[in-house]
Amino acid sequence: MLNFRLAAPERLVDLNGIEALAGVEETESGGLRLGAMVRVRQLERDPLIARRAPLLAEAAPFIAHPQIRSRGTVGGSVAHADPAAELPAVLLTLGARVRIARRSRGGEPGSRVERTLDLDDFFLGPFFSALEPDELLTAIEVPPSAPAEGTAFDEVARRRGDYALAGVAARVRLDSGGVCGEAAISLVNGGSTPCLMREAARTLVGSEPTPEAIEAAAAACAATCDPAADMHASEAYRRHLVRTLTARVVSRAADRART
Ligand SMILES: Cc1cc2nc3c(=O)[nH]c(=O)nc-3n(C[C@H](O)[C@H](O)[C@H](O)COP(=O)(O)OP(=O)(O)OC[C@H]3O[C@@H](n4cnc5c(N)ncnc54)[C@H](O)[C@@H]3O)c2cc1C
Known part of the structure; x- marks a missing residue:
């Protein structure tokens, strides 16, 4: 958005330092949990992704250029809800779910509320998702692939x-x-x-x-x-x-x- 001069926000929130949003993990069921800050470049290169969700590795090289893939994140691409983006379509095909978190509204200080949504229910319009203004997309869950x-x-x-x-x-x-x-x-x-x-x-x-x-x-x-x-x-x-x-x-x- 900034690169295309489509937005000029007064404040930016930098998520880079939040370790809990990084990393790819195998889930107990054999699926994948992709932290929101996983870079597109990692989808191309991570052997675990190639094994568990080869569709992500196949589609990633089509996204922009290496410089952009090195910075662009999985969470950013999904939250952006661009109908022209590759990752939302690929993750829909895989039956992915999004993990979302926010601070409790009026609850205990520091307490947070989480919810999980089918990705299919997440995209509401062009560049418009089910994320509330105070919510953060924390991870994407990809279910395990079936035999055959x-x-x-x-x-x-x-x-x-x-x-x-x-x-x-x-x-x-x-x-x-x-x-x-x-x-x-x-x-x-x-x-x-x-x-x-x-x-x-x-x-x-x-x-x-x-x-x-x-x-x-x-x-x-x-x-x-x-x-x-x-x-x-x-x-x-x-x-x-x-x-x-x-x-x-x-x-x-x-x-x-x-x-
Ligand atoms: C020149 C250029 C070419 C591109 N070509 C392609 C292409 O061919 N295909 C393609 O799919 N994409 C393309 N992109 C988009 C790019 O791949 C990234 O998806 C996009 O720039 C988002 O980057 P980001 O992950 O840094 O998110 P940001 O730019 O930081 O964020 C994007 C939006 O999502 C919100 N957001 C980000 N992370 C979260 C989160 N964790 N929780 C809640 N909201 C969040 C932000 O507030 C913002 O509204 C291109 C971008 C550029 C600049």
Whole structure:
């Protein structure tokens, strides 16, 4: 916001010194807890993330440039609620939850109140989230991946490092016999908020992810998304990208689930 001269706040709160907000931990259930101040660069490089949530490692290099990834944080990207950002869409696909804390209002001095929210309930509008003004996003919880689950991400941008014209993240879980038991698809720049494409993902469940089934899901995604037109791309072109990218990433996620 400051870099783009979109905001000129009178005061800034520096979270860098708060150790409790840093670090990546494996949870008891085998998922991940990402502290709000984890840098995007760490998503690219941390072997634990590559093992437990490879979708994060795959998508991170698409975000801006190394200098920005070295400073930009997971919590900052999610709190910013930009529909054009990669991490919100990727974390939605993974079924992540956000941990939020604030000082108790009128309670014991120093006492705090915490809540956990499904990320799906967090994004309320463009650059608008469920965070109250006195709340801090403290961590993101990523559930463990299931056996026979595959994920994939891809996007199209005019130049490497630019915000995506459109991007798609997908997760596919296969049951015995290769039938799709669960699927999730999320879009970057496919609507006014980071969004899960539930209807399109549901069309995959209950049958094998054949090229025809994947193409039908991609068509459903393109038909139901709500991309904006701007100087970079028309709405029709963004829908075309959503269709092509959805077919590509769902197919890749299904292949990964099979191996
Ligand atoms: C030139 C440029 C190109 C970029 N390209 C991309 C791109 O291609 N893709 C992409 O996804 N992003 C891109 N970004 C955004 C970047 O990756 C960061 O997500 C963004 O700058 C936020 O940085 P930050 O983590 O330092 O958060 P800040 O800038 O510090 O904060 C962002 C907002 O979130 C709030 N906030 C931050 N942390 C918390 C917290 N823990 N709890 C509550 N509220 C909080 C702040 O108050 C502020 O409103 C780009 C940025 C720049 C400058």
